Amino acid sequence: METKQRQLLPTWAVPSLYDIHLTPNLETFKFKGKETVHLEIKQNTSKLILHSREIVVEKASITQNETLAQSKTIHYEPKEQTVIIEFGSEIKVGKALLHLEFEGELNDKLAGFYRSKYTNASGEQKYLATTQFEPTDARRAFPCWDEPAIKAKFIITLTFPKHFIALSNMPPVSENEHDGLKTCLLYTSDAADEEDSVDIG
Numbered sequence: 030m031e032t033k034q035r036q037l038l039p040t041w042a043v044p045s046l047y048d049i050h051l052t053p054n055l056e057t058f059k060f061k062g063k064e065t066v067h068l069e070i071k072q073n074t075s076k077l078i079l080h081s082r083e084i085v086v087e088k089a090s091i092t093q094n095e096t097l098a099q100s101k102t103i104h105y106e107p108k109e110q111t112v113i114i115e116f117g118s119e120i121k122v123g124k125a126l127l128h129l130e131f132e133g134e135l136n137d138k139l140a141g142f143y144r145s146k147y148t149n150a151s152g153e154q155k156y157l158a159t160t161q162f163e164p165t166d167a168r169r170a171f172p173c174w175d176e177p178a179i180k181a182k183f184i185i186t187l188t189f190p191k192h193f194i195a196l197s198n199m200p201p202v203s204e205n206e207h208d209g210l211k212t213c214l215l216y217t218s219d220a221a222d223e224e225d226s227v228d229i230g
Contacts, residue, residue: 037176038078038079038080038111038174038176039078040071041070041074042070042071042074042077042120042125042174043068043069043071044066044068044174044179045069045182046067046181046182046184047065047066047171047173047181047182047183048064048065048066048184048186049062049063049183049185049186050062050064050186050187050188051170051185051186051187052188053135053142053158055144055156055158055193058134058136058144058156059133059134060132060133060135060158061130061131061132062130062131062132062133062170063128063129064128064131064171064172065129066127066129067126068124068125068126068127069123069124070093070120070121070122070123070124071122073119073120073121074120075116075117075118075119075120076113076115076116077091077114077120077127078111078112078113079111079112079114079168079174080110080112080167080172080173080174080175080176081105081111081131081168082168082169083133083134083136083141084131084133084168084171084172086112086129086130086131086172087130087131088100088128088130089127090127091120091125091128092128093123093124093125093126094123098117098118099116099117100115101115101117102114102115110165110168112172114127129171129172131172133169133170133171135158138169139161140161140163140169141161141169141170142158142159142160142169143158143160143161143169144157144158144159145158145159158189164176164177184214185215186212186213186215187215188210188211189211189213190209190210191206191209191210191211195211195213195215199215201213201215202214202215
């Protein structure tokens with residue numbers, strides 16, 4: 030049985046809103062992601078530490094007082110299930126926006142953003158992408174402050190082939206099609222927990 034890590038993060042940055050856009054690929058079992066995290070910086074710092082597991086952060090930057098700063102280094106602590114993002118300049122006390130681009134795996138571990146297979150009416154084996162965000166599993170879907178005590182609001186957007194459908198606990202807020210794809214704003218919520226779910230297939 031897998032042991033889940035309970036590494037608590039430093040308290041110098043606290044999220045209030047995650048705006049997340051995920052694009053899954055059910056052929057490669059990978060997904061691309063972009064997110065903007067609204068932060069309250071509690072003390073001056075030059076780095077941010079987030080939970081992240083089996084996620085590769087490809088780009089990171091931060092905006093504060095209309096000034097954009099790119100990350101200097103991005104490195105991982107797999108044992109602690111964290112990513113450490115160092116910036117070349119200090120982030121001051123106050124509000125800030127953290128921008129991330131990343132890639133993850135649609136795993137087969139029933140955790141985070143994962144793949145599940147089924148057999149259709151014609152007897153063909155198909156796959157769908159679904160979520161499970163029990164404590165410490167959200168970090169498999171996107172870098173975050175993955176602790177039950179840290180509550181934040183969420184905006185979730187998905188892009189996927191238009192012949193698929195997306196389902197969630199709440200009806201879609203909006204949908205639009207473009208270049209053979211569909212982009213769906215599924216819901217906004219006050220907090221992500223084990224009862225929040227998204228299915229694409």
